[in-house]
Amino acid sequence: MEVLLLKVPSFKFSSPICCCSISTRSSSYVKFGIRRFSSVSVSASSTVNEAVTEPSLAAPSLGHTTRPHFPILHQEVNGKKLVYLDNAATSQKPAIVLKTLQSYYEEYNSNVHRGIHFLSAKATDEYESARRKIATFINASETREIVFTRNATEAINLVAYSWGLSNLKRDDEIILTVAEHHSAIVPWQLLAEKVGAVLKFVNLNQDEVPDIDKLQELLSRKTKLVVVHHVSNVLASVLPIRDIANWAHDVGAKVLVDACQSVPHMPVDVQSLNVDFLVASSHKMCGPTGIGFLYGKIDLLSSMPPFLGGGEMISDVFLDHSTYAEPPSRFEAGTPAIGEAIGLGAAIDYLSGIGMQTIHDYEVDLGRYLYERLLSVPNIRIYGPNPLEKIERVALCSFNVENIQATDLATLLDQLHGVAIRSGHHCAQPLHRFLGVNASARASLYFYNTKEDVDNFIQALKDTINFFK
Amino acid sequence: MLSSTFITASHTFLFTQPLNNNNNHSPLTTITHKKLKPPIISSSSIKSQSQNHPILTAPSLPLTTSTITVKLNRLASEFNTLTEPIERVKRLLDYASLLPPFDDSDRVPQNRISGCSTQVWVVSAMDNDGKLWFRADSDSEISKGFCWCLVWALNGAYPMEILHVTEKDLGHVDILGLGLKAKSRINTWHSLLLGMQKAAKDLLIRRELEEKAFCSSMVADDDHGGGVFANGKLSGIGIHGW
Numbered sequence: 001m002e003v004l005l006l007k008v009p010s011f012k013f014s015s016p017i018c019c020c021s022i023s024t025r026s027s028s029y030v031k032f033g034i035r036r037f038s039s040v041s042v043s044a045s046s047t048v049n050e051a052v053t054e055p056s057l058a059a060p061s062l063g064h065t066t067r068p069h070f071p072i073l074h075q076e077v078n079g080k081k082l083v084y085l086d087n088a089a090t091s092q093k094p095a096i097v098l099k100t101l102q103s104y105y106e107e108y109n110s111n112v113h114r115g116i117h118f119l120s121a122k123a124t125d126e127y128e129s130a131r132r133k134i135a136t137f138i139n140a141s142e143t144r145e146i147v148f149t150r151n152a153t154e155a156i157n158l159v160a161y162s163w164g165l166s167n168l169k170r171d172d173e174i175i176l177t178v179a180e181h182h183s184a185i186v187p188w189q190l191l192a193e194k195v196g197a198v199l200k201f202v203n204l205n206q207d208e209v210p211d212i213d214k215l216q217e218l219l220s221r222k223t224k225l226v227v228v229h230h231v232s233n234v235l236a237s238v239l240p241i242r243d244i245a246n247w248a249h250d251v252g253a254k255v256l257v258d259a260c261q262s263v264p265h266m267p268v269d270v271q272s273l274n275v276d277f278l279v280a281s282s283h284k285m286c287g288p289t290g291i292g293f294l295y296g297k298i299d300l301l302s303s304m305p306p307f308l309g310g311g312e313m314i315s316d317v318f319l320d321h322s323t324y325a326e327p328p329s330r331f332e333a334g335t336p337a338i339g340e341a342i343g344l345g346a347a348i349d350y351l352s353g354i355g356m357q358t359i360h361d362y363e364v365d366l367g368r369y370l371y372e373r374l375l376s377v378p379n380i381r382i383y384g385p386n387p388l389e390k391i392e393r394v395a396l397c398s399f400n401v402e403n404i405q406a407t408d409l410a411t412l413l414d415q416l417h418g419v420a421i422r423s424g425h426h427c428a429q430p431l432h433r434f435l436g437v438n439a440s441a442r443a444s445l446y447f448y449n450t451k452e453d454v455d456n457f458i459q460a461l462k463d464t465i466n467f468f469k
Numbered sequence: 470m471l472s473s474t475f476i477t478a479s480h481t482f483l484f485t486q487p488l489n490n491n492n493n494h495s496p497l498t499t500i501t502h503k504k505l506k507p508p509i510i511s512s513s514s515i516k517s518q519s520q521n522h523p524i525l526t527a528p529s530l531p532l533t534t535s536t537i538t539v540k541l542n543r544l545a546s547e548f549n550t551l552t553e554p555i556e557r558v559k560r561l562l563d564y565a566s567l568l569p570p571f572d573d574s575d576r577v578p579q580n581r582i583s584g585c586s587t588q589v590w591v592v593s594a595m596d597n598d599g600k601l602w603f604r605a606d607s608d609s610e611i612s613k614g615f616c617w618c619l620v621w622a623l624n625g626a627y628p629m630e631i632l633h634v635t636e637k638d639l640g641h642v643d644i645l646g647l648g649l650k651a652k653s654r655i656n657t658w659h660s661l662l663l664g665m666q667k668a669a670k671d672l673l674i675r676r677e678l679e680e681k682a683f684c685s686s687m688v689a690d691d692d693h694g695g696g697v698f699a700n701g702k703l704s705g706i707g708i709h710g711w
Contacts (some may be wrong), residue, residue, distance in 0.1 A: 078554055405609035407587045415554040424586045438588055438608065467558075468610065 062362040063450035069094040080418030083456050088233045088444035090283045100346035104339040130345030139269040147294040147328040153183035155279035155294035160187035162304040170196035172224040177202040177210040178434045179232045182427045184258045207385045209237040223253040230262035235384030236393040245274045266360035287347035291340040301327035308333040359447045367395030373458045396444035406441040417460035540622040561614030571606035584660035587612045593668040612657045628673040
């Protein structure tokens with residue numbers, strides 16, 4: 001059964017529907033098919049459409065149906081077919097996003113918010129449309145709550161310098177976890193140096209996830225901010241953000257969530273989570289690099305002073321002072337990455353067309369498959385919680401194999417097998433120090449990966465380990 | 470990066486045999502008086518040059534008097550004969566196995582090279598002739614292979630020779646066939662060179678400071694206005710030119 005829909009806004013499906021083709025004209029129409037997944041366990045999902053019959057072995061998975069949309073995946077590296085398993089570092093882009101970027105520059109590139117001519121009006125419309133798409137995608141209460149930034153790192157720095165400098169003072173406390181990305185740690189270290197605030201870090205518990213009980217204990221009237229990841233880029237664990245936000249608000253603290261690894265992979269509803277700030281990067285969610293966003297509750301953003309000064313963020317400029325624009329413009333100095341923002345909008349359309357719940361369900365299964373297959377590798381240590389013990393994990397695994405350095409593994413996987421994984425500290429040095437290792441290897445999946453990718457990776461990994469014996 | 474004090478040239482803690490094992494005398498004495506010819510590529514070890522091979526079709530290096538350059542060229546030739554990635558890795562791992570043991574006590578943060586995705590440690594020392602000698606190690610077998618190659622290339626050279634090696638000189642030695650031109654965080658090869666150059670600079674400065682201190686003490690001892698500096702010449706100090 002296929003349904004042809006016109007001018008579809010972003011929406012979420014509860015049944016395993018995948019998008020099998022996207023029109024080359026952005027946001028004109030999206031064609032859907034009801035697919036049955038051989039790789040999705042029917043019993044695992046409580047949201048399966050009851051009209052769908054038992055999974056057919058012949059039905060292609062989400063990975064198989066979406067792979068053709070990603071030109072970059074169809075190449076050889078070092079004489080072998082590319083197996084791209086580094087999605088936590090950056091995602092690949094579907095053809096529609098590439099086409100959108102090209103169309104922008106070919107057809108209507110113009111500076112936004114400033115001109116009155118046709119091209120400028122069209123560019124402004126598309127740019128603001130992208131902002132609306134992000135707002136809808138994460139269920140922000142209004143579009144003004146979305147500030148475009150260069151990436152999540154810049155978004156965190158914006159909060160640190162703008163909200164942090166004007167709200168934090170000596171001995172105020174900021175709570176983080178040892179598993180935070182450097183971008184979620186360093187801006188607060190810089191701020192703490194300036195104002196004399198204190199950073200407190202929550203360690204991992206025996207399941208190798210941040211100890212939420214300990215986090216709750218650390219909260220006090222001195223806590224002004226809690227900075228946590230939604231999903232860990234190393235541990236693959238998921239934090240209970242709604243609970244954390246409630247506890248933080250009870251003591252008068254704000255919550256900033258690093259959603260870089262969650263927004264691309266699952267439905268995220270900022271109102272439901274009740275967070276104060278949330279950041280994400282486009283390039284991890286099928287969008288271009290150079291653009292990301294900060295979500296902030298409008299009353300918070302309205303109270304915050306500017307971050308960067310310049311054009312666009314002003315209202316009036318005099319020689320001795322200036323007045324500033326309202327959010328979000330107040331925080332968007334200079335000419336933005338217009339094409340890239342519009343490209344991010346196209347990425348959101350694409351993801352919405354598949355459905356974030358569909359993507360999440362597929363990845364949970366594929367991630368479990370990856371974990372189980374990795375367990376079959378001798379002398380391996382996988383970090384983070386064990387999904388077989390019913391603790392939620394996303395589709396990535398950081399690991400070490402005894403006596404083989406992670407970078408050696410990654411080098412040979414690339415050189416001899418065309419498999420792309422990451423090695424190092426993954427911008428989480430404190431976490432690696434806590435785990436007692438210098439580096440780890442990491443395979444991270446996205447919805448265009450397949451079980452065959454996982455099988456190829458495991459075979460290549462076993463071959464590589466044998467090579468070092 | 471300063472570690473142990475002078476180690477004589479006869480100290481054999483480093484594996485310094487040249488690749489083709491046909492040049493056992495001190496390389497420095499051969500370069501001070503004549504220009505080097507372009508490296509001779511052994512016909513027994515190389516396949517016919519491929520027009521498509523990036524290293525072999527790269528512009529040739531200008532002639533220099535640096536033994537380091539000769540050695541780097543040899544490395545380039547050696548690895549260029551190995552067109553299959555697996556052969557390159559195997560060769561690198563062979564060289565890794567040749568690295569001499571490294572004291573655990575030297576695996577400290579002060580000796581660690583920054584900019585590597587693996588852990589790499591280097592210790593260095595200057596002998597009485599002013600030449601530098603290195604030892605290196607890593608937790609990665611591939612990085613160990615890089616360590617062996619670069620230690621072999623730089624060992625026994627004078628600091629200024631080492632400081633004159635550029636990333637461009639290193640760039641044509643594409644050991645893993647990655648074709649990487651831009652410096653990236655994973656580039657142990659370049660980071661190792663930078664670390665060894667820093668060590669060379671530190672040792673050079675230290676040597677100069679020690680010599681100045683020595684000269685000052687000599688002048689202070691001579692209260693008749695004569696002595697080593699009386700005629701502007703230095704004596705009694707083993708300063709070897711470069």
